[in-house]
Amino acid sequence: MTVRSIIRSCGAYLPDRIMTNRDLEDVVDTSDEWIVQRTGIRERRIAAENETTADMAIAAAKAALAHGRFTAADIDGIIVCTSTPNHTFPAVAVDVQAALDIRPCPAFDLQAVCSGFVYGLNVADMFIRSGQCRRLLLIGAEKFSSILDWTDRTTCVLFGDGAGAVVLEVDESGDGSLNDRGILFSRLYADGRQKNILYTSGGPATTQDSGYVVMEGREVFRHAVSNMSQIVTEVLEVNKLSADRIDWLVPHQANVRIIEGTAKKLGLGMDRVIVTVDRHGNTSAASIPLALNEAVQDGRIKPGNLVLFEALGAGLTWGAVLARF
Numbered sequence: 001m002t003v004r005s006i007i008r009s010c011g012a013y014l015p016d017r018i019m020t021n022r023d024l025e026d027v028v029d030t031s032d033e034w035i036v037q038r039t040g041i042r043e044r045r046i047a048a049e050n051e052t053t054a055d056m057a058i059a060a061a062k063a064a065l066a067h068g069r070f071t072a073a074d075i076d077g078i079i080v081c082t083s084t085p086n087h088t089f090p091a092v093a094v095d096v097q098a099a100l101d102i103r104p105c106p107a108f109d110l111q112a113v114c115s116g117f118v119y120g121l122n123v124a125d126m127f128i129r130s131g132q133c134r135r136l137l138l139i140g141a142e143k144f145s146s147i148l149d150w151t152d153r154t155t156c157v158l159f160g161d162g163a164g165a166v167v168l169e170v171d172e173s174g175d176g177s178l179n180d181r182g183i184l185f186s187r188l189y190a191d192g193r194q195k196n197i198l199y200t201s202g203g204p205a206t207t208q209d210s211g212y213v214v215m216e217g218r219e220v221f222r223h224a225v226s227n228m229s230q231i232v233t234e235v236l237e238v239n240k241l242s243a244d245r246i247d248w249l250v251p252h253q254a255n256v257r258i259i260e261g262t263a264k265k266l267g268l269g270m271d272r273v274i275v276t277v278d279r280h281g282n283t284s285a286a287s288i289p290l291a292l293n294e295a296v297q298d299g300r301i302k303p304g305n306l307v308l309f310e311a312l313g314a315g316l317t318w319g320a321v322l323a324r325f
């Protein structure tokens, strides 16, 4: 018998407002052609002024509960992966807990920026395998539009808002092999030497505000391509797995060129890669659960499928998780 955590259900929330590349041409000196060519992004969702990260997290969590026919009483752990919380404290996770009326249980935010959801999958898996939680809500939620410098064309065209959520549940039917359902393998990294290539210009203990996103795009791109290639190779090697066993790659959605590079390294055709960056932009910790939700709801990802998640974000942080649905 092997204790595993299975992704049982998922849900998502996207704000109503669509901002196209053409809309951005009125905001900064940019063009639809440049954005599409360099990133693959065509449009992104932008939250309403009074719509918060917690609002989006709650909506995604409700959708994930409904999808799995769970009620609040089934949940005994909440992790929200976000870098754009409503407040410095308390955590968005307790907003979710209060709104859904979930009983006292571990509830906290996890901040690993765009790698947040892969970090979250690993942490949630450890909570479940250690016996501390049986059914845990894991949410990625971001309102990046509120930490963008809307005069900086090198960053403001890249990001969007949204939230995605999953319910992870303990399962004891596995035999410890890669044929088991559930989270099979996780690998996380960070390298603080690269902290100055992607950061916010402020924070509570420095400028006393949240600051704005600052990025050396070309440098981050270089690390993203190389670290993602390295980590997917590592996942395959450690697990003695050939790439043709992977049914779906669900990557962080920052730039379609990074996604294509990773798929190429794996030898996976783009028909086995979930891509939402064209419609969502980069929603940081929300991008993977948003992409996952889309592919589960439209029937591409099915029970039994082997799925590889990977992401890289500020820190730099990066990681990958292998899971069977």
Ligand code: UT7
Residues within 6 Å of the ligand: 029, 030, 031, 034, 035, 038, 039, 114, 153, 154, 155, 157, 216, 217, 218, 219, 220, 221, 224, 254, 255, 258, 282, 284, 312, 313, 314
């Ligand atoms: O999710 C966290 C991880 N983040 C990422 O993975 C993002 C990684 N980086 C990237 O995706 C790419 O580096 C970008 C999309 C950000 C930029 O693409 P690039 O091909 O690396 O462009 P660049 O930064 O080298 O800029 C090329 C040119 C520059 O002009 P000059 O100096 O060559 O004259 C920029 O000023 O493009 C210019 N530029 C723009 N032009 C029109 C930069 N932003 C824009 C813009 N519209 N929005």
